[in-house]
Each structure stands twice: as C-alpha cells, then as structure tokens.
Amino acid sequence: MKIRVLGGGPGGLYTAILAKKRHPDWDVEVIERNGPSDTFGWGVVFSDETLGNFEVADPQSYHAITSAFVRWTDIDTFARGEVVRSTGHGFCGIARVRLLELMQERAESLGVTVRFNTEGAHTDFPDADLVVAADGINSRTRTALSDEFSPSITPGAAPFIWLGTDKKFDAFTFIFRENDHGTFQVHAYPFSDDRGTFIVETDEATFARAGLADKTTEQSVAYLEDLFRDDLDGARLLSNRSSWIRFRRVENARWHAGNVVLIGDAAHTAHFSIGSGTKLAMEDAIALVDALDASDSVPEALAAYEQARWVDAAKLQRTAKVSQRWFENAGLMFRSLEPLQLVASMMTRSKRVTHQNLRLRDPALVDRLDAWFADKAGAPADGAVPPPMFTPFSLRELRLENRVVVSPMCQYSAVDGTVGDHHLAHLGARALGGAGLVMTEMTNVSADARITPGCAGMYAPEHVDAWKRIVDFVHGGTRAKIGLQLGHAGPKGSTRLPWQAGADEALDDGWETIGPSAQRFRDCAPLPREMTRADMERVCEQHVRAARMAETAGFDALELHMAHGYLLSSFITPLSNRRRDDYGGSLENRMRFPLEVLEAVRGAWPAAKPLFVRISACDWVPGGIDATDAVAIARHLAERGADLIDVSSGQTSADARPEYGRMYQAPFANLIKHHVGIPVMAVGNIQGWDHINTIVASGRADLCALARPHLADPHLTLHAAAEQGWDIPWPEQYLAAKPRLG
Numbered sequence: 001m002k003i004r005v006l007g008g009g010p011g012g013l014y015t016a017i018l019a020k021k022r023h024p025d026w027d028v029e030v031i032e033r034n035g036p037s038d039t040f041g042w043g044v045v046f047s048d049e050t051l052g053n054f055e056v057a058d059p060q061s062y063h064a065i066t067s068a069f070v071r072w073t074d075i076d077t078f079a080r081g082e083v084v085r086s087t088g089h090g091f092c093g094i095a096r097v098r099l100l101e102l103m104q105e106r107a108e109s110l111g112v113t114v115r116f117n118t119e120g121a122h123t124d125f126p127d128a129d130l131v132v133a134a135d136g137i138n139s140r141t142r143t144a145l146s147d148e149f150s151p152s153i154t155p156g157a158a159p160f161i162w163l164g165t166d167k168k169f170d171a172f173t174f175i176f177r178e179n180d181h182g183t184f185q186v187h188a189y190p191f192s193d194d195r196g197t198f199i200v201e202t203d204e205a206t207f208a209r210a211g212l213a214d215k216t217t218e219q220s221v222a223y224l225e226d227l228f229r230d231d232l233d234g235a236r237l238l239s240n241r242s243s244w245i246r247f248r249r250v251e252n253a254r255w256h257a258g259n260v261v262l263i264g265d266a267a268h269t270a271h272f273s274i275g276s277g278t279k280l281a282m283e284d285a286i287a288l289v290d291a292l293d294a295s296d297s298v299p300e301a302l303a304a305y306e307q308a309r310w311v312d313a314a315k316l317q318r319t320a321k322v323s324q325r326w327f328e329n330a331g332l333m334f335r336s337l338e339p340l341q342l343v344a345s346m347m348t349r350s351k352r353v354t355h356q357n358l359r360l361r362d363p364a365l366v367d368r369l370d371a372w373f374a375d376k377a378g379a380p381a382d383g384a385v386p387p388p389m390f391t392p393f394s395l396r397e398l399r400l401e402n403r404v405v406v407s408p409m410c411q412y413s414a415v416d417g418t419v420g421d422h423h424l425a426h427l428g429a430r431a432l433g434g435a436g437l438v439m440t441e442m443t444n445v446s447a448d449a450r451i452t453p454g455c456a457g458m459y460a461p462e463h464v465d466a467w468k469r470i471v472d473f474v475h476g477g478t479r480a481k482i483g484l485q486l487g488h489a490g491p492k493g494s495t496r497l498p499w500q501a502g503a504d505e506a507l508d509d510g511w512e513t514i515g516p517s518a519q520r521f522r523d524c525a526p527l528p529r530e531m532t533r534a535d536m537e538r539v540c541e542q543h544v545r546a547a548r549m550a551e552t553a554g555f556d557a558l559e560l561h562m563a564h565g566y567l568l569s570s571f572i573t574p575l576s577n578r579r580r581d582d583y584g585g586s587l588e589n590r591m592r593f594p595l596e597v598l599e600a601v602r603g604a605w606p607a608a609k610p611l612f613v614r615i616s617a618c619d620w621v622p623g624g625i626d627a628t629d630a631v632a633i634a635r636h637l638a639e640r641g642a643d644l645i646d647v648s649s650g651q652t653s654a655d656a657r658p659e660y661g662r663m664y665q666a667p668f669a670n671l672i673k674h675h676v677g678i679p680v681m682a683v684g685n686i687q688g689w690d691h692i693n694t695i696v697a698s699g700r701a702d703l704c705a706l707a708r709p710h711l712a713d714p715h716l717t718l719h720a721a722a723e724q725g726w727d728i729p730w731p732e733q734y735l736a737a738k739p740r741l742g
Contacts, residue, residue: 001026001292004125005132006141008032008114010044011264011281012134013103017058018289020110029113031120036104037097042164042198042240043191044099044278045172048090057286061106068102069094070190074171077346078231082339086347088361091172093191099278122260130298131260132288134281137250139266148257156247156271158328159212160201161220163242167235169196174346175231176334182206183331184227187273198237199272200224203331207244217242247271247324249317255309256302263288268313270320273327274350280316284309318661323350325667329674336674337699344369345670345698351662355388355693373697387724388697389689389704393436395643395679397608398556400436400703401479402728403696404717407683407705408485408559408614410441410455412497417447417457419466428473430710431480432731434717438480439705440467442487442561445542448511449488449567452497458486458546458553467553475554479729483557483612484550486601488539490567491515491528491576514539516571516593517578522654530579536593539567543597547604558605559612560598562637564651568594569616572633573652575624587632595640602641612681613637614646617668620656627671634672645672646681646705663691670700681705689720 003019005012008030020028055062069092077084107114122131122141133141142151168190175186183206187199207213212220221237228237250269255262264281287309288301295301326333326349333345343365347353359366370385377391393400406427413422423440431438443456450457457463467484474482494510496502505524514535515528531539543560550558562568570576571583577590584590602611615637617630625633634645647669650656658664665684673680682701686692692704709716721728722739730738 001129001298002125002127003028003130003132004120004128005030005134006120006122007132007134007136007264007266008034008100008104008116009039009134009136009264009281010099010103010278011285012132013100013107013114014058014061014282015132015134015263015285015288016112016114017061017103017107017110018285019292020107020112021058022289022293024111028111029115030107031118032114032116033119035116037100039096039100042096042162042238043093043189043196044096044276045091045093045189045191045197046276046279048092050275050279050283051092053283053286058106061103064102064106065094065099066092068098070192072171072190075174075347076171077174077176077339077343079176079334079339079342084339084343084365085171086343086358086362086365089172091189093189093197095191095195096278098192129259130292130302133260133262133266134264135266137248137265137269137277139262141260142252142262142266145257145260148254149262150253152251152253154249154251156249156324156328158201158203158324159207159244159246160199161217161224161242161244163198163200163221163224164238164240165196165198165232165235166194166238167196167198167232168194175228176330176342177227177231178331178334179227181210183334184224185327185330185334186228186231200228201327201330203328206331212244220244249321249324251317255306259298259302261288261302261305268317270316271324271327274320274323274352275316280313283312318659319350319352321659322661322667326350329671332671332674338372340369340372341697341699345700348694348698351694354690355697356690369697387689387693387726389692390721390726390728391696393702395557395610398481398610400481402434402436402717403692403703404435404437404720405681405703405705406430406435406438406710407707408439408441408561409707409711410451412452412454412499414454414456417444417450417455417460418462419456419470423456423466424470424473427470427482428477429714431474431478431482432734433710433713433715434721434728434730435480435710436717437483437557437703438474439483439485439559442485442489442566443467443546445486445488445539445546448513449490449493449539449542451489451493451566452495453507454497455489458484458549459542464549464553467550467555471554478731481556483559484553484555485559485561485614486543486546486550487561488542488567489513490565490570491519491521492525492565494526515567516576516583516590519576519578521565521576536583536596540597540600544600544604547601551606551609555609557610557612558601559614559646560601561614562594563614563616563646563648565616565653568597569652573616573619573625575619575621575653587629588636591633591636595636598637598640598642610643611641612644612646613642614648616649616652617647617665617672618649618658619652620650620658621653624653627668630668631672631675634676634678638676638678642678644679644681644702645669645676646683647672647701648683660685662687663695666695666700669695673699673701679703683707688716689724692720 263284291305513528669682681703683705
C-alpha cells in the first residue's frame with residue numbers, strides 16, 4: 001500500500017510509525033512544509049490515562065517519549081493571595097520539539113521517508129492508495145475539499161497567547177491576576193527541567209482596555225511579565241512565533257472523501273484547557289491504522305475509522321466546549337467566588353470530574369471544601385460536616401433542610417383542573433422521600449390555559465380545597481416544603497394527552513389558544529390567536545387570582561412558568577413573538593408583558609414567601625435566546641421581584657437541537673447566578689447525589705431540581721444520605737428500613 005501523509009506533526013508521524021511498524025512492506029512517506037524543529041508551541045501535556053493507549057500501540061516510541069517526560073501530580077491555583085493545591089492527579093509534559101525529534105527518529109528507523117521543507121497537496125499523489133491529511137487547524141486539504149467535508153469553524157470569545165517561560169513549575173498551575181484593565185488567567189505547566197508552557201488568556205473587554213490588539217508580541221510579553229512579576233520570580237516569558245489568537249473549534253460533517261482522510265486538528269479541535277490536540281491526533285492515528293488492518297479496502301477502512309472515532313471525538317469536543325466556556329468567563333468566576341470554591345468550580349468545570357471523583361483523588365481538599373461550604377450555609381457547627389446537598393438553604397422566611405428539589409412533572413391526571421388521589425400519592429411520596437422542596441406540576445390559571453384536558457388548575461374554589469389536602473399532608477407528615485408552579489400554556493395548549501394517539505396534536509373539540517403572535521408551535525398544534533391588550537389584562541388578573549388561591553391553600557413558595565414555550569415564554573423568545581407593537585421587537589419589549597405579570601403576582605403573594613421564575617436560558621435555535629440574553633432576562637426578573645431563577649432551557653421551538661449531556665443546563669444557571677447575583681436553581685439531567693454535591697459546592701447553583709430520578713426513586717434523598725453515611729430524619733413509619741450508619 002502506498003500512503004502519503006501531509007503534515008509532520010505528532011499525528012502524521014504517529015500514523016506513519018504505526019503503519020510502517022505493522023506493515024514494513026508498505027510505502028509510507030510524510031511530507032512536511034516546515035523544517036524538522038520548526039514548530040509552533042512549547043510543551044505538550046498528557047494524562048496518565050492517555051499514555052496507556054500509546055504503550056499498547058507502539059511500546060518502543062512510548063518508552064522513548066516517556067523517558068523524556070516531566071511528571072507531576074499536583075494542580076496549584078493562585079488567586080487573591082492564596083494558593084490552593086490539589087493532589088492525586090497524573091500528568092506528564094514534554095517539549096514539543098523533543099517529542100517531534102523522538103517521533104522522527106522512530107519513523108526513520110522503521111523506514112518511513114520524511115520530507116521536510118516540502119509543500120504538498122492531496123492532488124500531488126494520484127497513485128497513492130491513501131492520503132492522510134494531518135495538516136493541522138489551517139488544513140489546506142480540508143479547504144480544498146470543503147464541499148466533501150462540510151467544515152464548521154467556530155471562533156472562541158477569549159484571546160490567548162501561547163508563551164514559554166524559563167521558570168520551573170512543579171505542578172499544573174493556574175494563576176488569576178487582576179489589574180485596572182480586568183482579569184487575566186494563566187495555564188502553566190512544566191515540560192522540561194528548565195522550561196514551562198505559559199498560556200495567558202483573558203476576555204475580550206479586558207483585552208481591548210489593555211490595548212493588546214495594537215501591541216507587538218514583544219510589547220505584549222513585556223506587559224505580561226510586569227503583570228505576573230510576582231509569579232515569575234524573575235523568570236522570563238519566551239515567545240516562539242507567538243501572537244494573540246482565539247481558539248477555533250473545528251468540526252466536519254465527514255472525515256474522509258475518496259482516498260483522503262482527515263486526522264487531528266484538520267478533523268476536530270478541542271480547547272487546550274481539557275486536552276491536547278496532540279492526544280486527539282495520536283489517538284486518531286491508532287484508530288486509523290487499526291481500521292486499515294481490519295478492513296479489506298481503503299474505503300471500508302476509512303468508513304470504519306470515522307465510525308470508531310466519531311463518538312469519542314464528539315464527546316471530547318463537547319466536554320472541551322463546556323470547559324472553554326468556563327475559562328471564557330473565568331474573570332466572572334474569579335470576582336464572584338472565594339479561592340477554594342473557585343478551585344472547585346474550575347476542577348469540575350467540564351463535568352468529567354465531579355465532587356465524588358475529586359474526593360477519590362484528593363480527599364483532604366474535598367473535606368476542606370465541604371467544611372467551608374457548610375459553614376457558609378449556616379449548617380449546625382456540631383463537629384459533623386454534611387455533604388453539600390444536605391446543607392440548609394433560606395430565602396425570605398422559607399428555610400429548606402437540604403438542596404434537593406422535586407422538579408415540576410406534569411401528570412395529566414386532573415379532572416377539570418382538580419387534582420386528586422394520584423397527585424396526593426405522587427407528591428406525598430416524594431415529600432416523604434426526604435427532598436427539601438417539592439414543586440407541583442405546572443398548574444394553570446384558567447381552563448383555557450391548560451396544555452391538555454388532564455392538566456391541573458388553580459382557578460376554581462374546588463381547586464383550592466384539593467391542593468390544600470396535598471399541602472396539609474406534606475406539612476403534617478414530612479419535613480419538606482411545597483411550592484406551586486403557575487403557568488399558562490399559550491400556543492402549546494388544547495392538545496391531546498401525551499400517552500394518547502396523536503400526542504401533542506390539537507384536540508378535536510378543544511378551546512381557543514392565544515399567544516403573542518398567530519404562530520403555531522408545531523404544524524399539528526392549534527393556531528393561536530394574537531393577544532390583545534384586553535387579553536393581557538385578563539391573563540394577568542388570572543395569575544393574581546391563582547397566587548391568592550395558592551396562599552389560601554398554604555403553599556410555601558410560588559413559581560411563575562416563563563419557560564418551555566408556554567405563554568409567558570412565548571413572549572420572551574423572538575422565535576414566537578413576531579409582534580410589531582410595544583410587546584414585540586427588542587428584548588425589553590418582549591419582556592414587557594411577562595414583567596407585568598411578575599409584578600402583579602409579587603404584589604399579591606405574601607412578602608414573607610419567595611417567588612421563583614422558571615426560564616428557558618437558551619432556545620437551542622439560531623436567532624433565538626442564548627446565554628447572553630438569559631443573563632439580561634434574569635436581571636429584568638430580579639429587578640421586578642423574583643427571588644430565585646429556575647434555569648431550564650429549550651422546548652420553545654420544535655426546531656430546537658439541545659446539546660444534551662450530564663448537568664447540561666447547569667452552566668446557564670452558573671452564569672446567571674454570578675452575573676446577576678441572584679439565587680438560582682439548576683435542572684437538566686442531574687442524575688443523583690454526586691451531581692447535586694458538584695453543582696452546589698462549586699457555586700453553580702443554590703438548589704438542584706430533579707425530575708426523572710425522582711420518578712424512578714421517590715426516596716432519592718433518603719437513599720442519598722445513607723449512601724454518603726449521613727444521618728437525616730426518616731418518617732417514623734419507615735424507620736424499620738433505615739440503614740444503620742457507622
């Protein structure tokens with residue numbers, strides 16, 4: 001087989017090494033436009049986990065490379081005059097130039113031809129069986145075949161510069177520094193006995209105020225040496241063709257076309273804060289050569305390679321994207337969090353490391369974090385430190401025993417809006433299960449505000465009595481509090497029950513629906529009538545009436561539903577609000593009616609009791625609400641009387657394409673909490689107690705709402721306490737089943 005590799009970086013060289021090692025008779029050649037040591041960057045870092053893959057693939061190159069490694073297990077964070085050290089991690093660093101030298105030597109020893117200072121394109125090798133495009137983030141091959149690969153290149157928001165230093169670090173080091181221009185953060189690590197990588201990153205506003213766009217590299221280095229003088233201890237910052245750039249996330253719809261295949265940065269990039277592009281490229285090389293060995297033809301091999309690597313690469317890119325967003329907002333985190341919690345937030349930023357995982361690595365650090373968090377939360381100082389989820393939380397005169405919330409879950413089992421035995425059993429069981437707060441399903445403010453005929457209501461006298469029965473049970477038989485979620489379905493109303501044939505379709509004999517504009521939520525949904533000012537006044541009065549009824553029923557908290565494409569949400573998002581009057585257009589105009597409802601309800605709801613608002617922080621549709629809008633929305637709500645923002649996302653458009661994952665909505669809650677300074681509740685694929693501890697201890701949210709986990713286990717909180725060895729009261733009737741602790 002004749003293989004030509006375009007690009008002599010680690011990915012290209014490793015492909016050649018593995019191919020030639022397994023098949024000495026193959027004709028393998030690497031074409032590199034630069035010289036042998038002409039490389040951008042300073043050091044390369046690998047985790048211990050990554051190295052295991054390399055040892056299996058080629059033990060000889062593995063041992064050569066690892067013999068040149070600098071190893072460390074600690075992560076140091078410098079912030080506000082403190083140094084927080086976390087241990088129990090495994091990292092290795094090597095100079096990029098040295099890595100290339102070792103791989104060049106290994107390739108040449110196997111008979112691979114490496115041609116330096118040579119330009120090459122895929123069209124130069126018409127007789128090659130395979131052309132491997134390892135030509136980097138600026139891949140000429142990808143550009144030339146863009147119609148085949150359909151690349152997407154997304155620039156990041158944070159400028160950074162990749163420097164070296166002659167300071168010797170003994171840990172992965174993060175440094176946060178603030179000056180008159182703003183906040184800068186450093187990612188630094190050693191790669192030899194006398195050199196380290198020193199990446200400086202900042203936000204766009206700070207970058208502009210510092211005038212760095214107009215400075216030469218030498219001037220930027222001087223500026224940064226002065227800023228980090230105390231951290232460098234007299235050492236220098238070194239540049240190697242360094243310049244201020246923005247990370248670019250590269251994705252491709254396909255990775256192969258004909259006999260050409262993309263690997264490494266040409267195919268996909270992952271932000272440097274989560275893993276090196278070198279790791280990705282070398283793992284691509286392993287998968288590609290494995291596929292060539294296992295396949296009968298090159299086309300079959302390339303399809304198998306893409307299938308084998310696609311999921312892993314997509315997962316890493318998604319994780320890296322979350323990490324990238326954290327660092328793009330690192331200045332906000334630095335200003336909002338104390339150093340210990342800043343470290344917790346940073347360490348768990350990508351969700352690959354959780355509170356429990358960090359405990360396994362560094363139990364002393366997590367013990368210190370938990371004690372600090374418990375003290376801040378006002379937990380009893382009796383010597384025992386609770387897990388973060390079991391610390392109390394107070395808002396106005398409401399005090400919750402823990403941070404666990406049973407999320408609103410529509411049961412579609414009411415009769416003419418009246419809840420019954422099913423709702424008593426459903427909510428009562430979860431209150432008995434130990435949650436601090438139980439939220440009702442969306443309860444509608446009028447009969448024509450319902451989603452389906454089975455939805456709950458709070459608009460008739462019998463509704464108050466039915467709800468009071470449930471509230472009295474929760475208050476009399478459990479330690480939980482209970483809140484009512486009020487809403488109006490708007491454009492999503494008058495549809496069939498979800499388990500009926502034609503779910504989400506319009507009822508044959510349904511009621512008139514209303515919305516900000518005459519626009520269906522989906523093709524099968526009813527066409528809403530555009531609301532008049534009289535409609536708005538009527539709906540506002542219905543919310544006020546329902547709030548007063550909720551007080552009569554004895555609820556502890558109230559939540560207004562302004563999410564998921566229901567009426568108030570449909571005003572907020574531009575996807576459904578197409579009005580041309582004062583209630584459409586700008587965000588301020590689109591917020592006008594929801595804020596009128598909020599102010600009216602706050603005036604009718606007791607001052608001693610908190611008022612929550614649930615929002616969709618992202619529409620997941622181009623042109624819709626995004627995270628920046630969500631912060632502005634939350635700020636408006638806080639100014640008008642909201643005590644807490646319940647941060648959900650999506651469900652505002654049938655075209656939404658959410659980026660699902662563990663705790664996938666928590667980053668939105670985190671931004672709102674720290675930008676606006678208001679308590680928040682996180683929701684969205686929070687799977688259990690480890691996730692709850694992670695979110696609240698790291699300062700991402702104050703409460704965590706779980707839906708499906710509570711459907712599977714009504715006693716989730718009791719079980720979580722037992723699994724963590726924490727003693728909480730059980731219902732007297734269930735004491736026989738309480739695990740013995742200690």
